[in-house]
Amino acid sequence: MKEIVALKKRISEHVTYGDLLARDGKISGSLSEEQYSCTFHGRDLKKSARYYRETDSSYCWVCKEKLDIYSYLEKKEGLGFSQAITHLVKTYRVPTDDLPDVFEEARRRRVEAPRVKVNGSKLSQERLSGAIRLMRGSIPDEKYERLVFALMLLKHATPEEKKTGASEVLRKAALKVVEDTKNGR
Ligand SMILES: [Zn+2]
Numbered sequence: 001m002k003e004i005v006a007l008k009k010r011i012s013e014h015v016t017y018g019d020l021l022a023r024d025g026k027i028s029g030s031l032s033e034e035q036y037s038c039t040f041h042g043r044d045l046k047k048s049a050r051y052y053r054e055t056d057s058s059y060c061w062v063c064k065e066k067l068d069i070y071s072y073l074e075k076k077e078g079l080g081f082s083q084a085i086t087h088l089v090k091t092y093r094v095p096t097d098d099l100p101d102v103f104e105e106a107r108r109r110r111v112e113a114p115r116v117k118v119n120g121s122k123l124s125q126e127r128l129s130g131a132i133r134l135m136r137g138s139i140p141d142e143k144y145e146r147l148v149f150a151l152m153l154l155k156h157a158t159p160e161e162k163k164t165g166a167s168e169v170l171r172k173a174a175l176k177v178v179e180d181t182k183n184g185r
Helices: 004-012 017-023 069-077 081-091 102-112 120-135 141-155 159-164 166-182
Strands: 033-036 049-052 057-060 065-067
Touching (some): 004 081, 017 049, 017 057, 017 069, 069 081, 120 141, 120 166, 141 166
Antiparallel strands (some): 049 057
16 A cells, blocks of 8 residues: 555646546636535535635535545545545556555654664663752751762763662662651651
């Protein structure tokens, strides 16, 4: 199955809703806007529908409905959306071989999408650092300095040290001091 946006664009280069309305004798097909008798709500001597070339769509004031080439075919011929697509491609011999498949297109988008790397360890250090800064002034200087020192140790721990779990112990100890201070202990 072809990627739908590219497919619709390709179809629009070969046939428009205006072409279908002109073929059905509804509009002349030469104006940018035309009033015409709606196909769907019975006798429409007043010409309740209007075609707009700019958006290649129509609106009927009685049906209170906006239509484009696909919804027109769906309504008039009782086709589903993909059947309407197939019908147009076949009838108007729209070339589609060079268009991307849905799956190819999805893959292409995945490859092109920028990858955001989140450094979880850096984030938690920053949170901890922020928490410690909040303590300044409300805890004894000595305690504050110990916290900052603990944070420095964490920041500069080597990957091996981090793996041993020692830095995790230190981190928890530092958070506990912060918690204790908050709770007035
Ligand atoms: Zn109508």
